[in-house]
Amino acid sequence: MGATKIYFIIFGVLTIAGGIIGYVKAGSLPSIIAGSITGLLLLIAALLLPEHRAIGLATAFVISLLLAAQFIP
Template structure:
């Protein structure tokens, strides 16, 4: 199994759990909705990659890049490392693994 697939799946799980935690701790429906949608899309993209659908990798990379930008803007606004800083670091690592897998796709 490629590391890009694992990265998409793990980052999707983290986004999903983060949305749920945001709802529980702050009653943020936006956090629940955005975390659930982005997390589920990343998990679906990972499963598509497992089934040999190359475009799943591109979907996962696009969603991850969008989340990194979102969390970067949020970190700049709030100046709080958690959860934005952690999600940026993990998102960049996941994106590196996905792009590395894309380079290997022929």
């Protein structure tokens, strides 16, 4: 398994976990929805990498940009 695929899997799982933590701590339904959607998309991107590298990388790049725009001041 390539390093990029492992990175996206870890990033996706942590994003889902962050959404769950936001829901548990603050009762934030948008946190769990956004975390789940973006996390699942990152996991899908990781699964696409072996056969459709460009699509997987583009998907992960767009999701990463969206998350950065939301959380980096």
